[in-house]
Amino acid sequence: MRQSKNRIEELEGILRDGGVRVTRQRAAILKILAEAEDHPDASELHRRAKEIDATVSLSTVYRTLSALEQQGVVQRHAFENATARFETADAPHHDHLIDLDTGAVIEFRSDKIEQLQAEIAAELGYDLVRHRLELYCRKRKD
Amino acid sequence: MRQSKNRIEELEGILRDGGVRVTRQRAAILKILAEAEDHPDASELHRRAKEIDATVSLSTVYRTLSALEQQGVVQRHAFENATARFETADAPHHDHLIDLDTGAVIEFRSDKIEQLQAEIAAELGYDLVRHRLELYCRKRKD
C-alpha cells in the first residue's frame, strides 16, 4: 500500500533492535502482515508469503509470528472454534466483532466498555492486565 | 451441596426430555458438575468422576460434556492458553475474570456492558448472537 515500505522498514528496525535477525523469510512475512487488511491465520500467511519467497516454510511462519508477538509487533487472536489469526499491532487497542456467517472480523472500540472493565476488576480487588472482548454476530436482516 | 440432589434430578430430567439417556457414567459426571464450585477442565472432571464411578473414561467425559452443552445444561469456556473448562449453565449469564497467577475464575456481570455490546453491534449493522468477555488480572497489590 501507499507507504507500507516505510512501515516495513520500521518494523524491521524494531526487530533488529530487539536482537532478532531480519532474514529473507521474515522480511517476506513482515511485508505480508503489513499489507494485510484482514486477520489471516498462519496457513493463509504462509500461502501469501510463499508468493514473495517460495522457500518460506510453515514452521518459519509460526516461529516468526511468535517472535513478532514477543516484540509486540504482532497480535494473536484465538477466536471461537478457529485457528489463531494475526494482525500487526500498530493500530490503537480495539476489540473484535466476528461475522458468524463469513468469518469476517470488524474492529471496534468503546472507551465506555474499556473503563467499565477496569472498574469491575478494581471492585473485585484486581488490576486489569488485559482483556478479550469478542462479539459474535450476524448481519441484521432488514 | 445442600439441595444438589434436586438439582441433579432436574438436570437428569432435562436430559431425558431431550432424548439423552442418563447412564451410570453420565450421572456421575452430572453430579460432579452440579457440585463443582469452580470451572474444571475435562481431565479434572474425569479425575473427580472416577471417584464415583471408576469406569468413566475420558472419552465419555468429552462426549457427555458435548451432549450436555447441546442440551444447554453446560457451558464450555476456552480461556487463553488453556484447555476448555466447564460449568453448569444454571446461573444467569455472566462473564469471567481470570486470575493470571492462580488460574482462578471469578464470575461477574455488568448490565451496562451487556447493553453497550448490543448497541455497538447494532451500529455496525449486526445482531449480537453471543459474546465473550474475559478480564485477565492480577490481585491488586496494596
Add this chain to the structure above:
DNA sequence: ATGCAAATGAGAACCATTTGCAACTAGCTA
C-alpha cells in the same frame, strides 16, 4: 423378557502448533 438405537471403553486419528536437528546465513569483527 426382548430388541435395538444409543452409549461405552480403549485406542487410533486429528490437526494446529511446536520442536529437534543438521545445514544455512545475517551481520559483527578483524
Add this chain to the structure above:
DNA sequence: TAGCTAGTTGCAAATGGTTCTCATTTGCAT
C-alpha cells in the same frame, strides 16, 4: 572482503487436547 558464530531455516517427527472408530454393552419402550 573473508571469517566467525549464534541465530535461523526446512523438514520431519513430536505434542497434546479433543474427536472418532469399532466392537461390545446397556437403557428403556414395547
